[in-house]
Amino acid sequence: MSQDQTQIEETEHHLDLRNLRLDDYNDVKALMDEVYVNVGGAWPYSNYKAQVTTFPDGQICIEDKGKVVAFAISVIVDYDQFGDKHSYDEITGDAYLTTHDPNGDVLYGVEVIVSPEYRGLRLGRRLYEARKELCRNLNLKSIMAGGRIPNYKNYAEDISPYEYIEQVKSKDIYDPILTFQLSNGFEVKQVMSAYLPEDEASKGYATLLQWHNIYYEPGTPSLIASRKSNARIGCIQWQMRYFNNVDELLQQVEYFVDALSDYSCDVALFPEFFNAPLMGLSPSDSSIDAIWHLATYTDEILTSISHLAVSYNITIIAGSMPVVEEEELFNVCYICNRDGTIESQYKLHPTPHEKEDWIMKGGNRLKVFDTDFGKIGVLICYDVEFPELARVLSDQEMQILFVPFWTDTKNGYLRVRRCAQARAIENECYVAIAGSVGNLPKVDNVDIQYGQTAVFSPSDFAFPHDAIVSETTPNTEMTLIVDLDLDKLTKLQNEGSVRNYLDRRRDLYRVEWLGEK
Numbered sequence: 001m002s003q004d005q006t007q008i009e010e011t012e013h014h015l016d017l018r019n020l021r022l023d024d025y026n027d028v029k030a031l032m033d034e035v036y037v038n039v040g041g042a043w044p045y046s047n048y049k050a051q052v053t054t055f056p057d058g059q060i061c062i063e064d065k066g067k068v069v070a071f072a073i074s075v076i077v078d079y080d081q082f083g084d085k086h087s088y089d090e091i092t093g094d095a096y097l098t099t100h101d102p103n104g105d106v107l108y109g110v111e112v113i114v115s116p117e118y119r120g121l122r123l124g125r126r127l128y129e130a131r132k133e134l135c136r137n138l139n140l141k142s143i144m145a146g147g148r149i150p151n152y153k154n155y156a157e158d159i160s161p162y163e164y165i166e167q168v169k170s171k172d173i174y175d176p177i178l179t180f181q182l183s184n185g186f187e188v189k190q191v192m193s194a195y196l197p198e199d200e201a202s203k204g205y206a207t208l209l210q211w212h213n214i215y216y217e218p219g220t221p222s223l224i225a226s227r228k229s230n231a232r233i234g235c236i237q238w239q240m241r242y243f244n245n246v247d248e249l250l251q252q253v254e255y256f257v258d259a260l261s262d263y264s265c266d267v268a269l270f271p272e273f274f275n276a277p278l279m280g281l282s283p284s285d286s287s288i289d290a291i292w293h294l295a296t297y298t299d300e301i302l303t304s305i306s307h308l309a310v311s312y313n314i315t316i317i318a319g320s321m322p323v324v325e326e327e328e329l330f331n332v333c334y335i336c337n338r339d340g341t342i343e344s345q346y347k348l349h350p351t352p353h354e355k356e357d358w359i360m361k362g363g364n365r366l367k368v369f370d371t372d373f374g375k376i377g378v379l380i381c382y383d384v385e386f387p388e389l390a391r392v393l394s395d396q397e398m399q400i401l402f403v404p405f406w407t408d409t410k411n412g413y414l415r416v417r418r419c420a421q422a423r424a425i426e427n428e429c430y431v432a433i434a435g436s437v438g439n440l441p442k443v444d445n446v447d448i449q450y451g452q453t454a455v456f457s458p459s460d461f462a463f464p465h466d467a468i469v470s471e472t473t474p475n476t477e478m479t480l481i482v483d484l485d486l487d488k489l490t491k492l493q494n495e496g497s498v499r500n501y502l503d504r505r506r507d508l509y510r511v512e513w514l515g516e517k
Helices: 022-035 045-054 088-092 114-120 122-136 150-154 159-171 178-183 245-262 278-282 288-313 352-357 382-384 387-394 410-427 486-495
Strands: 015-019 061-065 068-079 106-114 142-147 187-191 206-212 230-239 267-269 316-319 321-325 329-335 342-346 369-371 373-379 399-404 432-435 453-456 468-471 476-485
Touching: 015 122, 015 267, 022 045, 022 061, 022 068, 022 106, 045 068, 061 122, 068 088, 068 114, 068 122, 088 106, 106 114, 106 122, 114 122, 114 288, 114 399, 122 142, 159 178, 178 206, 230 369, 230 432, 245 267, 245 278, 245 288, 267 399, 267 476, 278 288, 288 321, 288 329, 288 342, 329 373, 329 382, 382 387, 382 399, 387 410, 399 410, 410 432, 410 453, 410 476, 432 476, 453 476
Parallel strands: 106 142, 230 267, 267 316, 373 399, 399 432
Antiparallel strands: 015 061, 061 068, 068 106, 142 206, 187 206, 230 476, 316 329, 321 329, 329 342, 369 373, 432 453, 453 468
C-alpha cells in the first residue's frame, strides 16, 4: 500500500448506484432468468427497451465492477385511473410502461431484483431508499406496488391470505418479500387476487403496498442524482477496552455501524487509533514495538470495515490506524465509502510523542473527498490545530470537516475542541470530532484518555446560539447523531452577519499548498 494512493484499487466490491442503460440488458436478463426460473424468466428485449426509453430516470440499478447485480423498475401513473383493484399487466401496460404519465401522482414499483449472490449486502434496501429519494425529488404523493407473498404456499391450506399477512406483520411468519417490504416502511393497503395468476407460490394473491411521501408538495422535480441538502452524521465515542483478538474488536465496530445504519446515518466517524487496545497483544512491552505490532492488523481491519460500509450502506471514516510503508510508520485515516471504494488521509503532523517514542512520519498530501452526502475533509487530531490545513480544504469547497482524535488529558482535549470550533467559524463549515474514553492500564501510553465527542457549526443566527450542534457526555461510551443542513452554509457565505469567506483580503495574503496534490 503506497502513500501516493488515495484510493485502493483492489477491493471486494465497487458498487455504483445509477440509472439503467440499454446495454445493461444482458445482465438484467441473466438476473431475471435466475430469480424467475419458475415464473417465466426474463422480459424480452422489447419490454426492457420500452422501460428504459419511456422513463429512464425511474429505472435504477446497482453495478459491481461493471456488472449489474441489482435493479428496480418503476413507472409514474395517474393512480385514480386504475384504483386499488388492478392487475400487474393493467397498471404496467404488460410491462411496456404504456401507462406512464409524467403528470401522474404515484410512483409505481414494477420490479425489484437482487442477485442471490449479493443478498447479504442489503442492496434491496438501497434500491428502496433510492426509489424513495426519487419519489420525494419528483414530489409524488406515494410509492405503490403489488407485492408477491411466495411463502404463502406453505400455509394456504390452513389460513387465508389475510391471516397470513397479519402473522407476517406480527413476525410469527417470515416471508422473504413481505417481511422486507414492511421493514422498509411500506404498509399493506389491501390484498389483491389474480394480480399475477401465474405466481403459484403466492396462489395468485399479492399485497397492495403503499409508502407515503410525507414531504409531498407541488414543486419543480429533480432527479435521483441531485446533490443532497442534508447529511446525517453519526459519531462514536469509543470505550477503550481489552480485546483478546481482532475479531472481538471488529464485533464492537459492527455493533456501532449497525446502530448508526438503523438510524439512516450517511456516515459513521470513529476516533483516532480506535484499534489501540490490540497493542496489548504485542509480545514486547516496548511502546515502539507495540505500535509497530498494531500496524500488522491494519489491512485485515480495513478489509472488514470496507465490507461493513457496503453491507450497511453507510460511509465509515475509520478513525486512524498505523501503517508501515517502506520501513516507515504513518498514521492514516481511511474513508470506506458505501460504494466499496476506499480513500485515505495521512496525518500530516505527528505529535512530539509520536515522533520521538514511535518514530512516526507525517504524510504530505491533503484533499477534499467528494462523497454522496457532501464534500468533506479529514484532519487527524493534532492536524486541526494548524489553521492553514482547514483553509486549504475550505478553498476546495469543503462542507464538513471530520476530526478523529485521541487525547489523554483534558487540556489536550480542549486544544482539539477549541481549534475545531475555530475552524468551523473561520471556514464557514461544520466540524465533527470523535474521541475515545476509558483506560487500558496494561498498555503503555494508553493508560488514560479524556474525550467528549461533538459537532460544531459556524456562529450566526441560522445556527445554534453557542455554535454547538450537539455533544456527548464526557468520558462515557455513546453515539452522537445529528442532521446537518448544508444549504445553510451557502446562504451564510452570502448573507451572514459576517462573511469570512467573501471578506477575506486576497489582495494582501493567501494560504498556498506546496506539498503533493
